[in-house]
Structure formats: structure tokens, C-alpha cells
Amino acid sequence: MIRVHFTAADLGRVTFRTEPQPLWEAVLAARALGARSMSPVARRWRRTAAPRVQGSMRPLFKLISPTGMFPDFLLPETSGDGLDPAIEALMDTPAEVIRAELEPWLPPGIDRYMQGLLDGRAGSRRALGVAVRDFHQQVLIPSSAELNSRYGADLGIRTHALLHGGLDTLLSALHPDITWATPTLTTHGPLDLPQVDIQLGGRGLELYPSPLTSSCLFLDVPDRRPVLVYPSAELPTADPAATTDSETADALADLLGRTRAAVLRALTHPATTTQLARRVGISLASTSDHTRVLRAAGLITTHRTQGTALHSLTPTAHPFLTRASGGIPGQIANSRRTTKESGYS
Structure with a gap:
């Protein structure tokens, strides 16, 4: 369970990205390929996407654990939109940041690539950049139209909720596993995990819908606006012949x-x-x-x-x-x- 505590300033800084971010999509998609629990949309996507995975993409998958955890540095803050600035920011991650986020979780006797990443070697950084680019171009782009459409559809639902009910309605209806009781947003996972409390402290919150996750994810990095990734809406299609009596x-x-x-x-x-x-x-x-x-x-x-x-x-x-x-x-x-x-x- 994650409890996100808002201040009055945070309530005025709740935002969405207007379109999916390439690096976020790559990381979420790579994570989804190994996920245990998936939505039907993600499962259908995986059947067509998995055969496109190639060996050059292995460095990306090495940074995603079997439980779906991944280091925060995989999603750096960028100065521009698009994949290129994101990959550049990723490759420029300081070695001490990489070591701080990876070393506590790595077993002894890691392979040459991971050791090179911890040491800040240029070759390991380039390999990670190539992995992300290849994965995005060869695995994600063929299905980007559907994924982008689902992202846009979710934004439409949230816009309608905000216009007709305000922020309380928006936050209350994000997902069945998210509850809102002013000033706290609570996410419930499939397991009874220890409670984690996050203080936004005026940084605001960015909301990011994704059809490739079945549970909520939270990115909380100092001096950055926190991000809540939640499963995008997957609503049944109304039957035109259905009665409304x-x-x-x-x-x-x-x-x-x-x-x-x-x-x-x-x-x-x-x-x-x-x-x-x-x-x-x-x-x-x-x-x-x-x-x-x-x-x-x-x-x-x-x-x-x-x-x-x-x-x-x-x-x-x-x-x-x-x-x-x-x-x-x-x-x-x-x-x-x-x-x-x-x-x-």
C-alpha cells in the first residue's frame, strides 16, 4: 500500500503528459514482457511483441527484476521531448547514482556488462542506449498506434471527470485500486505489502496511464515531480442495441x-x-x-x-x-x- 499525501499546493499541480513518453513506454513495455499478472490488452500485445525481441536489447532487460522492479535512473528527467534526449540523459547518468541504485540488489559475481555499468564504462552505457533504441523501434513502434490510442482514450475519460466533477472526482475514479480521501491518495496492490507514505510537499503529482501494467507504480525522486503510473481504463464497449429502460x-x-x-x-x-x-x-x-x-x-x-x-x-x-x-x-x-x-x- 502506498499513501500519497497532498498539500494545498499539490492539488494545484496535478498534471498529465499530453502523449506517451518514449522512454517510459519502453521501460513499461520491457517490464510487461516478463510480468506475471497482466491485463488482457497487455497479454495480447505480448503475444505479438515477444517474437520481436533481439539480443541487442538484453542490457535493458538486465535492469528489470523478475518481480518487475527497476532502478529510477532508467527514467531520467529530460530537457526535451522524444527518444533521443531521453537516451542521452540515461547515458549521462552519474556512475555514483547507478551504483547507489543497483549495488544493494545485485548478487555477487555479476557479469561483465553489469560491472561495466557500475564502473561507469562508456561501452556499457552505449550498450544500454542501443538496447533502448532497438527495443523502441523494433518492438514498440509496430504497436504504437494502439498503445497511443488507449493512452489518449484514458486522458479523455479523465478530462471529462475533471470538467464535470472537479479534481476530487478525477482522483476518486482513476482505478478501482486507488482511493482518494482528501488529502491522501492510496494505492492498493494485489498483496498486503508494508505501507509506504510519500509526502509530495508542494512538488505536485504527474499521472501516467498505461495499458501495459496491471498494478500501480510510483516514481519518487528528490527534486522531481513524482509520477504515479496506473492501469489505463479498459472499459467494456456499450451495445448499441442495449436497452436503457x-x-x-x-x-x-x-x-x-x-x-x-x-x-x-x-x-x-x-x-x-x-x-x-x-x-x-x-x-x-x-x-x-x-x-x-x-x-x-x-x-x-x-x-x-x-x-x-x-x-x-x-x-x-x-x-x-x-x-x-x-x-x-x-x-x-x-x-x-x-x-x-x-x-x-
Whole structure:
């Protein structure tokens, strides 16, 4: 759990980038290729992207741990937009910064490349720059149109929330695993990890949606605006033929029962069993029972990797869920938020 504490000055400095940043996208995409839990969008992307990975990209992957952690210096602050200034800033990272961020996590007997990076050798730095550039051009660019479109769609949703409800509405509706209670934003992960408290202290906060992560990531570097990466919206598409008659508004609860309907609505964003239990406010055992029934009915699918189960809606569930809820996907999300009030911690 990460608790982000705002001051009055921070509330006036909440921003988004107008478009995805090339180096951020490269790091998030490289991380996604080894992720255990993924959204359906990221899983589809990985099937086509993984065959494009080449040996020259290995230095980038060496800096991403099997758990998805990576050093802050991979995402430097740059003076200009585009990939070239970002790679230059990355290659200019002081050796002492690299050592401070890497050495505590490295096992003894590291390979020549990693030792060269720790020593600040020009060859290792160039290899990292080549790795990032090759990965961006050969793995990311072929799918950049879809990823950019999803980024833009999420910004559209956030703009609508800000215009119609203000900053409180924007922060409250970022993702089911993010809660906002002025002046604190809390992110909940799939596991019960120790609480981390971050004081913004007037630096503000940059929000960065990504379809390539299923959990929230936080970059907090001194003297920089902190960045919260959150899973971008993945909402079901409304069925044009769906009825909006108010008499059908509770049809889903009538059919499935209130709790099971809440479980299904909560999966407009994929979730692990722990995340899903937290969203709906029920026990893990009850969550497992409801997902078993929904899976047998063909409404959700479950992918299991190394002990983690990620649940997501099937194509069958999307029009059914929208029609039974009597409205647009945003209304489905809102009904889920009403449910979580009773027990979402």
C-alpha cells in the first residue's frame, strides 16, 4: 500500500503528459514482457511483441527484476521531448547514482556488462542506449498506434471527470485500486505489502496511464515531480442495441445476486483475487467461490501464473454487463464504487 499525501499546493499541480513518453513506454513495455499478472490488452500485445525481441536489447532487460522492479535512473528527467534526449540523459547518468541504485540488489559475481555499468564504462552505457533504441523501434513502434490510442482514450475519460466533477472526482475514479480521501491518495496492490507514505510537499503529482501494467507504480525522486503510473481504463464497449429502460437497472443483481453482480462489475478492470476481494469488500474465500461460478458461466476468464490468478471479463460478458446495468461503462464503474463503500479498506 502506498499513501500519497497532498498539500494545498499539490492539488494545484496535478498534471498529465499530453502523449506517451518514449522512454517510459519502453521501460513499461520491457517490464510487461516478463510480468506475471497482466491485463488482457497487455497479454495480447505480448503475444505479438515477444517474437520481436533481439539480443541487442538484453542490457535493458538486465535492469528489470523478475518481480518487475527497476532502478529510477532508467527514467531520467529530460530537457526535451522524444527518444533521443531521453537516451542521452540515461547515458549521462552519474556512475555514483547507478551504483547507489543497483549495488544493494545485485548478487555477487555479476557479469561483465553489469560491472561495466557500475564502473561507469562508456561501452556499457552505449550498450544500454542501443538496447533502448532497438527495443523502441523494433518492438514498440509496430504497436504504437494502439498503445497511443488507449493512452489518449484514458486522458479523455479523465478530462471529462475533471470538467464535470472537479479534481476530487478525477482522483476518486482513476482505478478501482486507488482511493482518494482528501488529502491522501492510496494505492492498493494485489498483496498486503508494508505501507509506504510519500509526502509530495508542494512538488505536485504527474499521472501516467498505461495499458501495459496491471498494478500501480510510483516514481519518487528528490527534486522531481513524482509520477504515479496506473492501469489505463479498459472499459467494456456499450451495445448499441442495449436497452436503457430504468426497469432493467437492477437486472444483473436480480439474476446473479447482489454480491456476485458486484464481483462482475468490479472486473471492468482485471484484478487478482486479492484485489477483487478488496474492491467488493468480501473475504478471499467468498471471492474465489464467486469467480468459480462466473468462470463456469463463461462470464470471466482466469489466468494463473506462479500462484497469482488474474481475473478478467470475457467478450461474452461485455455486452451482457452493459445491457444488464442499464447504461454506459462509466455507470458500471460508479455502481461498483457504491458497493465498495461497505468494506473496501
